[in-house]
Amino acid sequence: MPDGQPFRPLLAVRNLRVEARLAGRDLVAVDGVSFTLSHGRTLGIVGESGSGKSLTARAIMGLLPANTRIAGGEVCFEGVDLRPLSDREMRRRRGAGLAMIFQDPLRSLDPTxxxxxxxxxxxxxxxxxxxxxxxxxxxxxxxxxxxxxxxxxxxxxxxxxxxxxxxxxxxxxxxxGRPRLLIADEPTTALDVTTQAEILDLLRQLQQELDMAMVLITHDMGVASECTDRIAVMYAGRLVEEGPTNDVFARPRMPYTRGLLDSVVDVDTPPHALLHAVGGRPPSLAEMPSGCRFHPRCTRATAQCAGQAPRLAPAGQDHRWACWLPLDGEGCNESP
Structure with a gap:
């Protein structure tokens, strides 16, 4: 990059808001998500089912289901906001600029x-x-x-x-179309462990050969740790922690992130040991809790957590988290 030129990421998602129309109500499915991705790098988006990972990816691609819409924010690819583009203009960019691998190839491929x-x-x-x-x-x-x-x-x-x-x-x-950005939405779901490893190795090799950026959506923290440069953790439609993969895995600040990491089974896990799981269940779109949306499941929650929603740490900080009482006692974030 020439001296004096401002840095421009390949992909910049800013305050993305996606609404779903259900039972006559507009419900917020993705709420204020922001992140950037540079050329040739890999961002992992992790979280439980229903956290908004796939909807975020589909919003980037302009392929949202019929009952959903982007209600606010920007999706800038190579400096161009994709949101106001027509269907024809988006079709020109899909494939050649950005492409997506979907969860279920049998349903995505034409059987005829x-x-x-x-x-x-x-x-x-x-x-x-x-x-x-x-x-x-x-x-x-x-x-x-x-x-x-x-x-x-x-x-x-x-x-x-x-x-x-x-x-x-x-x-x-x-x-x-030799895309510059590839979004892989759970690309190894329902595959055996050996085939999963082969697919992930293939994606890494092709990414290097083609100098692609990649967004890898997964619920598997082990996969995320091996294949990404940065991690974005989503819960109930919000981004709750984001930073360099090594830092997030070594020092998670958000209790929810810690719970996801503790649920990973590795070779050192004793046989027949009880598996760790995050207590409770994620909230439904129609019944989002007040304050921090994770507080009903959090063992550290206080009245402040129930009453006020924390925001991510300032954007200038490389590792961001949204928690009033983060792990390691790293101070508190401000409310929105």
Missing amino acids: MRVGEQIVEAITAHHRVGRAESRNTALALLDAVRIPAAAKRLDDYPHHLSGGMRQRVMIAIALA
């Missing part, structure tokens, strides 16, 4: 189309190439994602492939 045809479709959506060249490119992509006998697999239907192979096809489709 051969695998090769679906990859070719993704290629020709962004590049003016002939049929033969696009098919050769599709074959090269299947080779790149390490599918054996790739030439044969081009003519298979999705149901002919294993779960791991279908996920590799989804990665090939996502990479067809």
Whole structure:
């Protein structure tokens, strides 16, 4: 970057608010989420199911479900706010600029189309190439994602492939436009441990080769620790802790983050040991608690936690957290 030029992240999400229309009410599903991501880096978004991780990703892509909408904030990609863009303008950016791998490849792939045809479709959506060249490119992509006998697999239907192979096809489709940002939403869900490790290794290798930034959404703290540079912890639609992965894992400030880390099982866990779990259940959208949304489940909660919502530490601080009584006694944050 030339001297004197301001730093501009590849992706900047600022005060994002997503509302869902349920039973005639507009309920806040993502509430004031902000983070940035630089070129070539990986941000992990973690939290329990229903915390707003996938909705945040879909808001970035402009692919929210029909009953949801962005109600406020900005999603800036390469300095351009994506929120006011038309559907046509967003389609131009998807694939070539930013791409997404979804949780369930079997549901995401078209069961009536051969695998090769679906990859070719993704290629020709962004590049003016002939049929033969696009098919050769599709074959090269299947080779790149390490599918054996790739030439044969081009003519298979999705149901002919294993779960791991279908996920590799989804990665090939996502990479067809050579995106600068890849969002991977639970890319290893329902895969066995060996296949999971292969997919994560593949994503890391392709990221380095293509110099992509990546947002990795996962509920698996072990996966997040191995594959990310920064971690953003979400709870009940809010960002509650964010910082460098090594720092967050070594010194979590938010009790919820500590609870997620304590629930990880590793090789040192004794056989038949009781597994740790965060007590209670996440709140529903229709019944969000006052103050800190985690306070009904927190063993450290006070009257202040129930009455006032803490905000993340000032944006200039590399490790931010939202807690009145953070672990390690690192002071308190201000209310919004």
